[in-house]
Amino acid sequence: MADYVSNPDGKGPAGGWGSLKSIARIYGESWPTPAVLETLARQNKPGGFMCVSCAWPKPKNYHPFEFCENGAKATMWELTNARCTPDFWNDHTVSELRNWKDHDLEMTGRLTHPMRFDHATDRYLEVTWDEAFDRIGRTLKRLHHDSVVFYSSGHAGLEASYLYALLARVYGTNNLPQSSNMCHETTSVGLNKVIGSPVGTIVWEDLEKTDAFFFFGQNPGTNSPRFLHPLQDAKKRGAKIVTFNPVIEQGLVSFVSPQNPFDMVTGHETKISDQYLQVKAGGDVAAILGLCKVVVEADDAAIASGSKRVLDVEFITEHTTGLEPFITFVRGANWSDIERESGLSEADLREAGETYIAAERVIGVYGMGLTQHAQGTLNVAMLVNLLLLRGNIGREGAGCCPVRGHSNVQGQRTVGIAEKTKLIPMEKLKALFDFDPPMEDGTPIVDAVKGLMAGKIKAFISLGGNLVRAVPDQKDMETAWANQDLTVMVSTKLNRSHLFPGKEAWILPCLTRTEQDIQATGNQSVTTEDSFSHISGSIGKRTPASKHLKSELAIVAGIAKATLASNPKLKWDDWTGDYSLVRDLIEATYPKDFRDYNARMFEPGGFYRGNDAHDRIWNTEEKKAVFTTPHRLNAISFEDAPGRFRLITMRSNDQFNTTIYGYSDRFRGIEGTRDVVLMCEDDIAAAGFSEGQSVTLVSDFSDGKHRQLSGLTVVSHKLPRGTIGAYYPECNVLNAIDHHDELSKTPAAKAIPVRIVADVSAVSA
Numbered sequence: 091m092a093d094y095v096s097n098p099d100g101k102g103p104a105g106g107w108g109s110l111k112s113i114a115r116i117y118g119e120s121w122p123t124p125a126v127l128e129t130l131a132r133q134n135k136p137g138g139f140m141c142v143s144c145a146w147p148k149p150k151n152y153h154p155f156e157f158c159e160n161g162a163k164a165t166m167w168e169l170t171n172a173r174c175t176p177d178f179w180n181d182h183t184v185s186e187l188r189n190w191k192d193h194d195l196e197m198t199g200r201l202t203h204p205m206r207f208d209h210a211t212d213r214y215l216e217v218t219w220d221e222a223f224d225r226i227g228r229t230l231k232r233l234h235h236d237s238v239v240f241y242s243s244g245h246a247g248l249e250a251s252y253l254y255a256l257l258a259r260v261y262g263t264n265n266l267p268q269s270s271n272m273c274h275e276t277t278s279v280g281l282n283k284v285i286g287s288p289v290g291t292i293v294w295e296d297l298e299k300t301d302a303f304f305f306f307g308q309n310p311g312t313n314s315p316r317f318l319h320p321l322q323d324a325k326k327r328g329a330k331i332v333t334f335n336p337v338i339e340q341g342l343v344s345f346v347s348p349q350n351p352f353d354m355v356t357g358h359e360t361k362i363s364d365q366y367l368q369v370k371a372g373g374d375v376a377a378i379l380g381l382c383k384v385v386v387e388a389d390d391a392a393i394a395s396g397s398k399r400v401l402d403v404e405f406i407t408e409h410t411t412g413l414e415p416f417i418t419f420v421r422g423a424n425w426s427d428i429e430r431e432s433g434l435s436e437a438d439l440r441e442a443g444e445t446y447i448a449a450e451r452v453i454g455v456y457g458m459g460l461t462q463h464a465q466g467t468l469n470v471a472m473l474v475n476l477l478l479l480r481g482n483i484g485r486e487g488a489g490c491c492p493v494r495g496h497s498n499v500q501g502q503r504t505v506g507i508a509e510k511t512k513l514i515p516m517e518k519l520k521a522l523f524d525f526d527p528p529m530e531d532g533t534p535i536v537d538a539v540k541g542l543m544a545g546k547i548k549a550f551i552s553l554g555g556n557l558v559r560a561v562p563d564q565k566d567m568e569t570a571w572a573n574q575d576l577t578v579m580v581s582t583k584l585n586r587s588h589l590f591p592g593k594e595a596w597i598l599p600c601l602t603r604t605e606q607d608i609q610a611t612g613n614q615s616v617t618t619e620d621s622f623s624h625i626s627g628s629i630g631k632r633t634p635a636s637k638h639l640k641s642e643l644a645i646v647a648g649i650a651k652a653t654l655a656s657n658p659k660l661k662w663d664d665w666t667g668d669y670s671l672v673r674d675l676i677e678a679t680y681p682k683d684f685r686d687y688n689a690r691m692f693e694p695g696g697f698y699r700g701n702d703a704h705d706r707i708w709n710t711e712e713k714k715a716v717f718t719t720p721h722r723l724n725a726i727s728f729e730d731a732p733g734r735f736r737l738i739t740m741r742s743n744d745q746f747n748t749t750i751y752g753y754s755d756r757f758r759g760i761e762g763t764r765d766v767v768l769m770c771e772d773d774i775a776a777a778g779f780s781e782g783q784s785v786t787l788v789s790d791f792s793d794g795k796h797r798q799l800s801g802l803t804v805v806s807h808k809l810p811r812g813t814i815g816a817y818y819p820e821c822n823v824l825n826a827i828d829h830h831d832e833l834s835k836t837p838a839a840k841a842i843p844v845r846i847v848a849d850v851s852a853v854s855a
């Protein structure tokens with residue numbers, strides 16, 4: 091605790107005027123009309139539209155403006171006046187655009203027309219929708235179903251997603267990987283393994299009742315800023331917050347609510363974390379082991395003195411398995427190993443452990459800092475161990491809270507976008523649609539990318555996303571992507587994946603959730619599911635960016651009609667005309683989750699789909715919650731070595747994944763560039779570098795393959811020794827496709843082994 095200060099580099103609290111200024115900057119660049127304010131006022135409210143940014147839940151009792159800095163940026167980014175029309179291609183070729191930055195590509199504006207890539211001229215050309223569907227259908231019919239992948243990024247609503255999964259299965263494949271394969275697959279696999287739930291267990295009311303939040307590798311200030319409001323409320327009623335993060339993230343330090351006039355005028359900030367522990371990247375297994383050790387020692391002392399037990403014995407006996415070997419391991423662990431592997435002191439861990447014991451109800455929050463590691467599922471299991479010791483799952487004010495990414499990433503999985511057949515009620519699909527669903531598992535992202543590189547995957551349909559930029563081994567991915575027979579991208583803006591067109595390549599531009607979606611029965615609403623498993627309706631009211639756009643659902647139906655044999659049960663036109671019919675199908679397929687779906691979709695705060703672990707029903711193999719004895723003390727797959735660093739790939743406050751809004755990471759004080767590497771002063775000195783020097787990061791992964799990223803400026807930042815940081819997606823050239831979580835195959839993007847060398851030009855300059 092010694093050197094934690096509320097305002098580490100004088101950068102000011104999260105929220106507040108900085109947040110309004112940051113929104114206004116995007117306004118200056120691309121905000122079209124004052125009508126946007128009207129749109130923002132409807133964001134995340136019943137009868138309005140659900141944010142296109144992250145999956146943080148929408149409260150029943152909403153604020154006047156229920157959006158955050160980054161949700162507003164995401165909305166305005168979509169509502170830009172700029173248009174990337176067919177004329178754009180009169181002046182540019184695809185080869186030339188490869189030299190453009192991600193930011194500049196998306197700044198060209200909303201895509202307006204369906205386009206086909208023309209190899210002769212190296213440009214995209216305007217086509218009609220009929221031509222696009224017809225030719226895509228013909229190519230898909232020619233290809234083998236195993237060689238085609240139907241990817242989705244978590245944007246599209248439940249209705250389009252359900253039909254997309256149906257299209258893939260009737261076509262003959264379960265190749266339905268999703269963006270969550272790169273983030274919370276660790277949760278789907280790891281949390282499911284230990285508590286039988288692939289998603290978090292808490293609901294909104296738990297946030298209001300908890301006594302303590304333990305944060306592991308999740309950054310609410312940037313990635314789920316509306317979370318800062320319940321955190322601020324919790325602090326006001328005396329709840330404690332303990333944070334484990336190698337980087338000091340401003341949103342976890344202090345917050346000024348832009349929704350609160352008093353706070354805004356006085357600059358009154360709420361201190362968020364009571365204790366901030368700068369764990370090493372990959373050091374959480376040991377850190378959590380330390381916390382468990384404090385709990386077990388306190389319990390042993392309670393037994394010896396005959397006082398009240400610290401473990402929740404009743405809960406453990408009735409609901410869990412595996413305590414004995416785990417507790418033996420904990421007793422046997424020694425503090426010097428824990429300190430070395432976590433980078434934290436025994437004293438600091440004891441203090442955090444005491445906070446954990448003192449709290450009656452605890453919520454464990456986590457994000458990519460736990461999931462994107464070679465032992466990510468072990469990280470998740472360790473957090474669950476800690477929670478189970480005191481019965482902190484399935485009880486009011488307590489539980490496990492993985493904070494999801496894309497706005498509908500969780501929901502897409504719920505309605506069938508999944509490569510694993512065991513997750514899908516195939517018999518129901520068979521009965522509803524009169525076809526034989528494929529019974530072999532499909533491919534997750536890592537295997538799909540490897541299949542591409544090996545030439546086995548020949549076509550990718552992308553419902554959103556920018557996979558070329560999002561996956562490891564980006565350079566090889568560019569070549570492999572362009573070698574495909576067919577690439578189809580359903581997109582809103584131009585991105586790098588469009589610049590590596592397959593032999594036949596299409597861009598199909600779609601409406602976004604803020605826009606009207608007029609079909610045969612009028613303006614359609616769609617639904618999404620948030621991180622707390624609540625389903626909310628969303629209605630767009632804005633005039634579409636172009637009259638040539640189609641909805642995601644209509645595009646899916648268009649491809650399906652052109653590809654699949656006719657079948658009277660597949661009523662693509664009827665479904666496109668009236669999305670409530672699709673909701674009926676979802677309800678018929680998943681009756682327990684979607685009871686009275688059409689009637690309940692506009693309930694304030696959304697309707698709750700339910701969660702068995704929340705009710706202490708454990709759908710694990712053991713039918714109990716499982717204690718996991720760790721097989722190692724860190725979450726990485728390599729040894730430390732002199733000159734080898736653990737690279738965290740970071741998100742700035744000015745991006746949404748591969749969409750780069752701008753070059754201001756104001757919370758970390760980095761302005762005007764993303765080409766930086768953050769290191770602590772001692773590491774800079776030990777390596778013989780100086781601040782401002784230009785360096786190259788070189789992969790030090792065990793396969794020995796050469797991967798590098800040059801031209802990064804060294805910036806001094808308060809980090810643990812041996813842990814360095816640089817931005818995603820730029821760093822994806824450095825990661826290896828084989829570097830992933832052992833069980834879930836989530837790419838390990840938070841501790842990439844690298845070396846650092848000085849750039850020659852910089853040395854001689």
Ligand SMILES: Nc1nc2c(c(=O)[nH]1)N[C@H]1C(S)=C(S)[C@@H](COP(=O)(O)OP(=O)(O)OC[C@H]3O[C@@H](n4cnc5c(=O)[nH]c(N)nc54)[C@H](O)[C@@H]3O)O[C@H]1N2
Nearest residue numbers: 160307308309313334337371372457458459495745746747
């Ligand atoms: N504005 C904005 N919002 C977003 C996104 C965005 O890019 N921009 N992306 C969306 C998506 S798809 C997702 S999945 C989520 C991602 O949201 P988060 O889960 O918050 O993801 P990151 O920012 O990648 O990393 C989270 C934190 O982990 C810390 N960390 C890194 N390594 C370790 C470690 O070994 N241990 C611990 N304890 N901490 C570590 C990092 O310092 C960082 O603060 O956000 C969603 N929301």
Ligand SMILES: Nc1nc2c(c(=O)[nH]1)N[C@H]1C(S)=C(S)[C@@H](COP(=O)(O)OP(=O)(O)OC[C@H]3O[C@@H](n4cnc5c(=O)[nH]c(N)nc54)[C@H](O)[C@@H]3O)O[C@H]1N2
Nearest residue numbers: 243269273554555556560581582583585739747748818839
């Ligand atoms: N090194 C490293 N790599 C990472 C990560 C990391 O932390 N570090 N994070 C990983 C994570 S968590 C994720 S989720 C992935 C993200 O991977 P993806 O989901 O594939 O990428 P995005 O950047 O979210 O996709 C952006 C594109 O989506 C399109 N789009 C935007 N809105 C819509 C819409 O409403 N509909 C449709 N159809 N298209 C739309 C736009 O054309 C835009 O260019 O990256 C992963 N990669």
Ligand SMILES: [Mo]
Nearest residue numbers: 269273495496
């Ligand atoms: Mo994500």
